[in-house]
Amino acid sequence: xxxxxxKVENVSRAYxxxxxxxxxxxxxxxxxxxxxxGPSGCGKTTLLRIIxxxxxxxxxxxxxxxxxxxxxxxxxxxxxxxFQSYALFPHLxxxxxVAFPLRLRKVPHAILDARVKEYLHLVQLEEHIHKKxxxxxxxxxxxxxxxxxxxxxxxxxxLDEPLSALDAKxxxxxxxxxxxxxxxxxxxFIYVTHDQSEALSISDRIAVMNQGKxxxxxxxxxxxxxxxxxFVARFIGETNLFxxxxxxxxxxxxxxxxxxxxxxxxxxxxxxxxDDLPEGQHVSFTVRPEKLxxxxxxxxxxxxxxxxxxxxxxEPIYSGFQSKYYVSLxxxxxxxxxxxxxxxxxxxxDIDWKDQVYVSWSAEDGYIVEVVDS
Amino acid sequence: MTTLNNPKTKxxxxxxxxxxxRPAKGTQGPYKTPKNQVFQDHRHFGFSNIMLVLxxxxxxxxxxxxxxxxxxASKGMRWTGxxxxxxxxxxxxxxxxxxxxxxSFIIAISSSxxxxxxxxxSAVGIKWYKFKSRAxxxxxxxxxxxxxxxxxxxxxxxxxxxxxxPLGMFTIFVAHTTFNLPFVFLLVSARLDxxxxxxxxxxxxxxxxxxxxxxxxxxxxxxxxxxxxLLMAITMxxxxxxxxxxxxxxxxxxxxxxVYSMIRYGVxxxxxxxxxxxxxxxxILALSFRKFLxxxxxxx
Numbered sequence: 001x002x003x004x005x006x007k008v009e010n011v012s013r014a015y016x017x018x019x020x021x022x023x024x025x026x027x028x029x030x031x032x033x034x035x036x037x038g039p040s041g042c043g044k045t046t047l048l049r050i051i052x053x054x055x056x057x058x059x060x061x062x063x064x065x066x067x068x069x070x071x072x073x074x075x076x077x078x079x080x081x082x083f084q085s086y087a088l089f090p091h092l093x094x095x096x097x098v099a100f101p102l103r104l105r106k107v108p109h110a111i112l113d114a115r116v117k118e119y120l121h122l123v124q125l126e127e128h129i130h131k132k133x134x135x136x137x138x139x140x141x142x143x144x145x146x147x148x149x150x151x152x153x154x155x156x157x158x159l160d161e162p163l164s165a166l167d168a169k170x171x172x173x174x175x176x177x178x179x180x181x182x183x184x185x186x187x188x189f190i191y192v193t194h195d196q197s198e199a200l201s202i203s204d205r206i207a208v209m210n211q212g213k214x215x216x217x218x219x220x221x222x223x224x225x226x227x228x229x230x231f232v233a234r235f236i237g238e239t240n241l242f243x244x245x246x247x248x249x250x251x252x253x254x255x256x257x258x259x260x261x262x263x264x265x266x267x268x269x270x271x272x273x274x275d276d277l278p279e280g281q282h283v284s285f286t287v288r289p290e291k292l293x294x295x296x297x298x299x300x301x302x303x304x305x306x307x308x309x310x311x312x313x314x315e316p317i318y319s320g321f322q323s324k325y326y327v328s329l330x331x332x333x334x335x336x337x338x339x340x341x342x343x344x345x346x347x348x349x350d351i352d353w354k355d356q357v358y359v360s361w362s363a364e365d366g367y368i369v370e371v372v373d374s
Numbered sequence: 375m376t377t378l379n380n381p382k383t384k385x386x387x388x389x390x391x392x393x394x395x396r397p398a399k400g401t402q403g404p405y406k407t408p409k410n411q412v413f414q415d416h417r418h419f420g421f422s423n424i425m426l427v428l429x430x431x432x433x434x435x436x437x438x439x440x441x442x443x444x445x446x447a448s449k450g451m452r453w454t455g456x457x458x459x460x461x462x463x464x465x466x467x468x469x470x471x472x473x474x475x476x477x478s479f480i481i482a483i484s485s486s487x488x489x490x491x492x493x494x495x496s497a498v499g500i501k502w503y504k505f506k507s508r509a510x511x512x513x514x515x516x517x518x519x520x521x522x523x524x525x526x527x528x529x530x531x532x533x534x535x536x537x538x539x540p541l542g543m544f545t546i547f548v549a550h551t552t553f554n555l556p557f558v559f560l561l562v563s564a565r566l567d568x569x570x571x572x573x574x575x576x577x578x579x580x581x582x583x584x585x586x587x588x589x590x591x592x593x594x595x596x597x598x599x600x601x602x603x604l605l606m607a608i609t610m611x612x613x614x615x616x617x618x619x620x621x622x623x624x625x626x627x628x629x630x631x632x633v634y635s636m637i638r639y640g641v642x643x644x645x646x647x648x649x650x651x652x653x654x655x656x657x658i659l660a661l662s663f664r665k666f667l668x669x670x671x672x673x674x
Contacts (some may be wrong), residue, residue, distance in 0.1 A: 054579075074575070075580075075581045075582060079579075081576070083576055085572050087570055087573045089595065091592055091597070092594075098576075100580055100582075104580070104582055
């Protein structure tokens with residue numbers, strides 16, 4: 001692995017009364033594709049700007065390969081940035097934009113020319129080298145920005161929402177290309193985004209941030225399947241989230257079968273969890289919509305760890321490969337259910353508006369995401 | 375998970391794909407271009423064409439008249455024969471006219487260069503720094519542009535006499551710099567509005583020092599705005615009459631003032647000759663600068 005590891009220790013940054021970063025600590029490994037994910041104003045861009053050198057923290061340190069980089073100005077750090085607005089130099093051609101860092105270092109012409117062409121080839125822009133940025137499409141501009149940031153051979157590449165200005169199709173393509181680039185070059189990528197699907201599909205690890213704090217650091221799988229807090233559960237993907245009270249907690253194989261009383265559902269449900277929670281503990285319970293099974297007829301085989309509810313379909317939303325249903329349960333709490341349409345023939349009866357349906361899920365598919373102190 | 379539905383009884387009918395229906399031959403398809411489209415209906419004697427011809431005539435016929443009469447053999451408005459006498463007179467017997475021309479030129483260059491420097495710096499300052507009186511300065515700097523020239527001329531005259539600055543080249547230079555400033559300011563500001571500030575950070579990020587960022591990124595990318603401001607200022611200064619009229623003194627007559635004074639004693643065909651020389655000169659300049667102006671227009 002090339003690239004450096006980045007260590008952010010106890011970094012805080014406030015603008016007046018607004019705490020942009022509140023005691024943030026993150027360790028990013030060598031050559032990792034690491035995403036900072038969160039809603040706008042969560043501090044992810046501030047953290048990126050601190051690593052790049054455009055902002056400095058009030059307290060805390062940032063280590064690059066074990067060395068403190070905070071005293072260095074941006075031009076002295078082995079870090080380059082791909083900006084959200086591309087930030088191409090409007091008066092220079094594509095070629096000169098990419099050559100800019102090398103010209104500053106007075107690299108001999110032959111080497112410069114070879115390197116620029118190599119990096120333009122890497123981002124597939126050989127055909128447009130003499131164009132000015134104003135003549136390029138958004139995707140092409142972003143490729144120029146990426147080539148320009150990589151030509152200095154930085155140890156860490158920072159990407160500040162690089163795809164947010166592009167349309168959905170192009171975003172998917174560029175995302176795949178970014179992934180290939182990362183595999184080819186092997187340096188550390190730090191990717192800032194507010195788009196959870198981007199972060200999930202491309203990252204080795206993700207840090208989910210909100211209000212200046214890091215809520216959870218983990219692989220996309222960990223973050224999606226076992227969110228640490230209810231914010232993470234709601235922000236990553238869609239979910240059904242309810243406050244609940246622990247009724248019973250019985251050891252079951254290598255975990256605990258927990259019975260929760262959920263006031264919103266007016267019922268008790270079963271969920272497996274790794275913690276032995278005391279009776280009466282307030283918690284948050286979540287289950288992803290795609291884990292719910294929706295059927296027109298009552299399921300015939302109901303195991304003891306299946307949670308089953310009767311309801312009315314309030315709104316079916318068909319979107320090609322899947323359908324989403326808003327189902328109003330008996331006490332009028334609405335849950336979201338997502339059903340994949342994998343095969344044309346093996347679906348059950350059409351589920352339509354105002355149909356009576358059964359919603360069920362296994363105890364293993366739900367999660368207790370947050371223990372609420374009260 | 376077990377399948378809870380019996381596939382035999384619950385099987386749905388497979389949907390038939392919708393067939394695209396092509397219209398039969400001879401009938402009009404739904405997407406055929408309507409016959410009476412606006413741009414196809416372009417009559418040769420339509421209103422807009424007539425207006426175009428009239429406007430072009432209105433603009434250029436006076437110029438042609440001037441050019442033709444500059445070759446007239448006599449002074450009056452009757453054509454008496456072809457002659458180059460007015461050109462000889464213009465070139466060899468019009469010292470005062472050429473002195474006025476030189477004055478105009480000196481003032482145009484000096485005032486527009488100073489106005490461009492001051493205007494560009496103030497545009498950069500107003501754009502990049504936030505301070506209390508920012509909005510007021512922005513409005514006040516536009517005043518010379520919107521106020522009638524007579525008022526600016528009179529107020530400058532009163533000011534210069536009050537502080538006892540003798541009227542002459544220097545006062546004209548000051549006045550021209552003043553009224554050129556807002557134009558440069560406006561053009562450079564417009565350029566700065568499109569300026570992406572992350573470009574500065576990008577330059578620093580890629581290894582440029584602060585000085586390199588200024589010389590290699592900021593100045594070149596606002597240059598088109600600065601250049602168009604300079605050209606505008608030169609033009610405005612060369613043609614100004616009203617303000618110059620108030621603040622000029624003995625020995626500082628500019629070309630527009632001189633031409634006006636000549637007209638007062640009857641129209642001399644030398645002016646016609648001068649007009650043609652100027653038209654010719656500007657046309658040559660414009661044609662040779664065309665590529666340069668185009669790049670300015672394209673990049674700004």
